[in-house]
Amino acid sequence: MHSHATRLALLACLLALTACGGGSSESPPAPQPPAPAPAPEPPAPPPAATDRIEPFDPGLAAKQAPMAKPAAPALPATAQITQLTLPPLAPTPPAGVDADAGAPLQIGTGRSLTATASTERTTALLHWQDSGRGTRIAALRFVARGAQGLRLGLQVQALPADARLWFVDATGQAQLGTAAQWQALAARNTAAGMDEDSARRYWSPELAGEQATLILEIPADAPTAQVRLAVPLLSHTTVTPEQQLGLAKAAGSCEASVSCSPEFIEQGRSVARLRYVEADGRAYQCSGTLMNDMGSSGTPWLLTARHCIADQGTASTLSTDWLLRASACGASSTAAGHVQRTGGATLLYADEGSDTSFLRLNDSAPPGVVYAGSYFGSEALPGTAVSVVHHPQGDLQQLSRGTLTGYSVCNTSTNLCIAGDATSATFLAVNWQQGVVEPGSSGAGAFITLGQRRYLVGQLFGGTSSCSNPAGRDYFGRFELSFAQALHRWLKP
Structure with a gap:
């Protein structure tokens, strides 16, 4: 009886273990969590804007060591010169x-x-x-x-x-x-x-x-x-280029160095001081902007004012000074890295109606520059803030900031401007909140901000502002008009 009872108890225990899955080598699979939902497709990038060309910063990767300059032959002591x-x-008034x-x-x-x-x-x-x-x-x-x-x-x-x-x-x-x-x-x-x-x-x-x-x-x-x-x-x-750099505050006292506004230094990296000679030997200085094209080709396109460079003979004499800014806010010394190019340029387009001069430098642009973006859409409206980096009086780069106040019709022979509308006017009118423009600023680009970037919308013709008349109004040739008329052939072919 005892052994029979024992066998019954063991059998009952085994049956119980089997019912609970204990002791089995093939337990049923545990329930699985639901499969995660597939990741959503990334949003499509916004379509490329068709009303602007983005700025292009090639960086310093392509920087080349300066080439050794060949030496001129020594003139013999007996040379007849x-x-x-x-x-x-004769004494003349200061420039x-x-x-x-x-x-x-x-x-x-x-x-x-x-x-x-x-x-x-x-x-x-x-x-x-x-x-x-x-x-x-x-x-x-x-x-x-x-x-x-x-x-x-x-x-x-x-x-x-x-x-x-x-x-x-x-x-x-x-x-x-x-x-x-x-x-x-x-x-x-x-x-x-x-x-x-x-x-x-x-x-x-x-x-x-x-x-x-x-x-x-x-x-x-x-x-x-x-x-x-x-x-x-x-x-x-x-005055030589080196002397202009050494002049203590050649520009008016109301001007502000671009080095005091670091967020505008990139804009200044597109700006050059231009020096050139006209057919009669008179020499002048203006400002200009290195322009990018749609393909970011690195071609050294240059935009300035027609009243600066109006013909090929003058363009052939052009020398350009780049990256000319103060070493620090309030400093009179020049930041390291400024470069001069002396190879002249090829004039591609000049238009008196908008005071536009568009050229291609015969030398490559130096390392460290930025090719400026440009805007040829419809958002450069009255009330839009503008910024201009320029070389007034040949000084180091200065920053002027203002507001587009409207459209103007200008007589480029008499330098007189009157109010116009978007249909008939070829110039943008600007009033300043910081700085002004001066002789030597001609041809400098006016930029507006769209999103996080700045785009050129015009080049300086002239006007009436000065440090003694900061409320004077100045005028910029409308870039979108010259772009539509001709510049698209090179910038957006």
């Missing part, structure tokens, strides 16, 4: 006096050179000799008493293929021009419709001080008769 000396200029706001800043005057006015006269003054490096050289020295800088205006008829033209200042600093550069310049000028004499005008780079030496260098086996040129005039500058 003809020196031509001009007396000091910019009585000039309209936004007018070009005159920085130099043309002076005639009778002794080298023709090819025959110039040839008679050249004394050729061996350079000691497989070439022959001849030199002419020009002195203009009291000049702070000189640019020589050469009339070039012919040069041997490998000829070099060295331009040397009183300290021995030399800049090089070549026959190939002259030929390229003459071709651009001719293609622009200039007459033969004007097309062959070659302006030297600007040399500091009152002395400039022209050294002609040709291959030893090249006939000297192949050198046919004259120097009929020079440009006597009253």
Whole structure:
């Protein structure tokens, strides 16, 4: 009985364990949580705006080490150098006096050179000799008493293929021009419709001080008769680029350095100080903006005012100074990194109606710049805030901030402007809340803010503002009109 009862108890226990799943190697699967819902598709990016071109910052990745400059040939101690000396200029009012706001800043005057006015006269003054490096050289020295800088205006008829033209200042600093550069310049000028004499005008780079030496260098086996040129005039500058940088607050006292507003420094990285010479030797300074295109190609498009650069001859003389801002707010020293380009430009479009000049620099833009965005839609309306970074009086970059107050019709011959409407007017009117514009500011871009970015909507024509008249109104050519008329061919082809 006892063993039977025990067997019954064990059997009951086993049945109980089986019922509870205990001791089984194949337990039923645990319930699974529901599958998560599929992640929603990311929202489609907003369609690209069709009424603007975005700014482009290529950064410094492509920065190249500066190339070593070739050395000018040393003139032998026995070299015969003809020196031509001009007396000091008569005293004149300081540059910019009585000039309209936004007018070009005159920085130099043309002076005639009778002794080298023709090819025959110039040839008679050249004394050729061996350079000691497989070439022959001849030199002419020009002195203009009291000049702070000189640019020589050469009339070039012919040069041997490998000829070099060295331009040397009183300290021995030399800049090089070549026959190939002259030929390229003459071709651009001719293609622009200039007459033969004007097309062959070659302006030297600007040399500091009152002395400039022209050294002609040709291959030893090249006939000297192949050198046919004259120097009929020079440009006597009253202030050099370096001196302008050293001037203590050349701009008016009401101006504000862009370095005091770090959020606008990127806008300033698109802005250049322009220096150029007109056909009669007068030299001027304006402001301009490096423009981006729809493909962010890095092509150095430049926008400025037509009353600054209106023809190819002037464009060919252009030099540009970039990244010229104070090293800190309140500082008179220049931030590191400023760069000069001296290769001139090709004029692509000039329109008097909106005072537009659009060019392509012959040199590449330097590292560190930003290619500005532009807006050609309908949101640049009265009441919109604007910002302008410019070089008043050739000073370091200053920032002016204001408001678009309406549209204006301007006579670019008389500089008179009257109120207009969006249909008939070709200029935007601006009043300032910070700063003004001055001589040297001409051509600077006016920017509006859309979202988190700034876009150019016009370039400075002129107006009546000054530090003594901060309520004066200034006028900017409407970019959307010049874009629709012509600039789209290059910026949004």
